[in-house]
Amino acid sequence: xxxxxxxxxxxxxxxxxxxxxxxxxxxxxxxxxxxxxxxxxxxxxxxxxxxxxxxxxxxxxxxxxxxxxxxxxxxxxxxxxxxxxxxxxxxxxxxxxxxxxxxxxxxxxxxx
Amino acid sequence: xxxxxxxxxxxxxxxxxxxxxxxxxxxxxxxxxxxxxxxxxxxxxxxxxxxxxxxxxxxxxxxxxxxxxxxxxxxxxxxxxxxxxxxxxxxxxxxxxxxxxxxxxxxxxxxxxxxxxxxxxxxxxxxxxxxxxxxxxxxxxxxxxxxxxxxxxxxxxxxxxxxxxxxxxxxxxxxxxxxxxxxxxxxxxxxxxxxxxxxxxxxxxxxxxxxxxxxxxxxxxxxxxxxxxxxxxxxxxxxxxxxxxxxxxxxxxxxxxxxxxxxxxxxxxxxxxxxxxxxxxxxxxxxxxxxxxxxxxxxxxxxxxxxxxxxxxxxxxxxxxxxxxxxxxxxxxxxxxxxxxxxxxxxxxxxxxxxxx
Numbered sequence: 001x002x003x004x005x006x007x008x009x010x011x012x013x014x015x016x017x018x019x020x021x022x023x024x025x026x027x028x029x030x031x032x033x034x035x036x037x038x039x040x041x042x043x044x045x046x047x048x049x050x051x052x053x054x055x056x057x058x059x060x061x062x063x064x065x066x067x068x069x070x071x072x073x074x075x076x077x078x079x080x081x082x083x084x085x086x087x088x089x090x091x092x093x094x095x096x097x098x099x100x101x102x103x104x105x106x107x108x109x110x111x112x
Numbered sequence: 113x114x115x116x117x118x119x120x121x122x123x124x125x126x127x128x129x130x131x132x133x134x135x136x137x138x139x140x141x142x143x144x145x146x147x148x149x150x151x152x153x154x155x156x157x158x159x160x161x162x163x164x165x166x167x168x169x170x171x172x173x174x175x176x177x178x179x180x181x182x183x184x185x186x187x188x189x190x191x192x193x194x195x196x197x198x199x200x201x202x203x204x205x206x207x208x209x210x211x212x213x214x215x216x217x218x219x220x221x222x223x224x225x226x227x228x229x230x231x232x233x234x235x236x237x238x239x240x241x242x243x244x245x246x247x248x249x250x251x252x253x254x255x256x257x258x259x260x261x262x263x264x265x266x267x268x269x270x271x272x273x274x275x276x277x278x279x280x281x282x283x284x285x286x287x288x289x290x291x292x293x294x295x296x297x298x299x300x301x302x303x304x305x306x307x308x309x310x311x312x313x314x315x316x317x318x319x320x321x322x323x324x325x326x327x328x329x330x331x332x333x334x335x336x337x338x339x340x341x342x343x344x345x346x347x348x349x350x351x352x353x354x355x356x357x358x359x360x361x362x363x364x365x366x367x368x369x370x371x372x373x374x375x376x377x378x379x380x381x382x383x384x385x386x387x388x389x390x391x392x393x394x395x396x397x398x399x400x401x402x403x404x405x406x407x408x409x410x411x412x413x414x415x416x417x418x419x420x421x422x423x424x425x426x427x428x429x430x431x432x433x434x435x436x437x438x439x440x441x442x443x444x445x446x447x448x449x450x451x452x453x454x455x456x457x458x459x460x461x462x463x464x465x466x467x468x469x
Binding site: 039043044045069072073074075077078079 | 282284286287325327329331332333334335338339342
């Protein structure tokens with residue numbers, strides 16, 4: 001069947017099916033994934049907020065869907081979630097801007 | 113500042129969802145959506161229970177009336193300022209007292225509506241307290257600020273050692289007011305500070321102030337332990353408020369929360385979340401096993417949710433006037449699809465989470 005859309009929210013429910021093509025690695029991935037999100041030095045809520053920020057950075061719509069709900073289910077609110085997205089945006093824009101120093105250095109190197 | 117109502121009750125709008133019959137049709141797939149969720153009763157059968165039976169009654173829960181100063185968007189009682197007719201009268205409350213005394217039931221859980229708006233409330237609380245019962249009152253907080261005649265409620269509660277159990281969906285204004293009405297957060301904070309002033313929530317006073325968190329939307333609650341820690345930190349840091357415990361309660365898909373789910377097109381996904389999160393280890397601790405729920409007009413139910421769906425106890429006695437503990441104890445608890453709400457995740461009851469497995 002030809003794929004009509006690149007993003008289908010229903011795919012998120014089938015994430016577990018990735019083991020169909022590579023069982024061992026898939027199982028190991030999910031085991032690792034589940035361990036990462038357990039309560040630890042960071043709370044589950046803090047981990048969900050980090051995941052939400054990263055989801056925006058890697059621009060994964062599945063992850064954004066999952067962690068928008070996940071953050072709420074861990075007790076975060078809209079304000080905290082948007083602040084997390086701003087953290088992602090700040091780092092992302094900062095990562096561009098800090099390279100401006102490289103540009104400035106280069107310009108100065110070749111300018112009179 | 114007072115509370116601005118979010119909406120009117122389903123009852124006053126003559127909405128078909130105001131009837132238990134229509135709600136049960138939705139829950140059982142006979143309206144709006146196809147029947148796609150496994151019967152809750154079959155989940156119980158899989159645990160080896162032919163039916164779910166009650167244990168000894170420890171909590172006598174009375175829904176004293178549907179009158180409330182708020183019209184919360186998620187209210188399973190469909191309470192509100194327009195529900196003036198449905199309030200328990202003195203004769204029924206006297207009968208409740210007689211039953212509580214006769215069967216020596218240790219805990220009396222008073223809910224509503226805003227229970228304090230029932231004119232017999234203070235008399236009933238005093239009678240129970242003087243008789244040595246633990247009175248638990250489900251207070252919406254804003255009632256304390258609503259009118260001068262309620263301003264002394266904290267002192268009244270303290271005098272009668274009432275355990276105050278209050279809803280606060282979040283420690284921010286937007287999520288609280290979004291669920292409960294504009295102005296609710298501000299008045300709730302003031303009320304909590306007043307309760308603290310008379311000793312509630314403070315160590316060594318014996319005055320218990322518990323908060324209830326329930327999600328402001330179509331998602332399940334976070335872990336109770338984690339939320340309690342967060343609420344304690346935030347409420348103390350922001351408003352110098354202290355409390356004892358926080359109960360995380362799941363919204364059941366009935367009444368106005370069901371209306372919200374249907375209108376926002378979240379019904380199926382929410383039901384799926386409840387079904388997916390079914391946790392069999394919660395079944396032994398379900399509140400319907402140690403609680404009797406009585407409605408404002410004296411009928412008996414397995415729980416407050418069954419009461420709102422008009423699912424009376426499956427026993428030969430269904431009204432307090434004919435109360436017979438032996439006959440009631442010999443009943444099967446009435447189950448339906450909404451019961452998934454009490455068995456999802458860590459489970460949910462009027463006392464919060466059920467299981468930690």
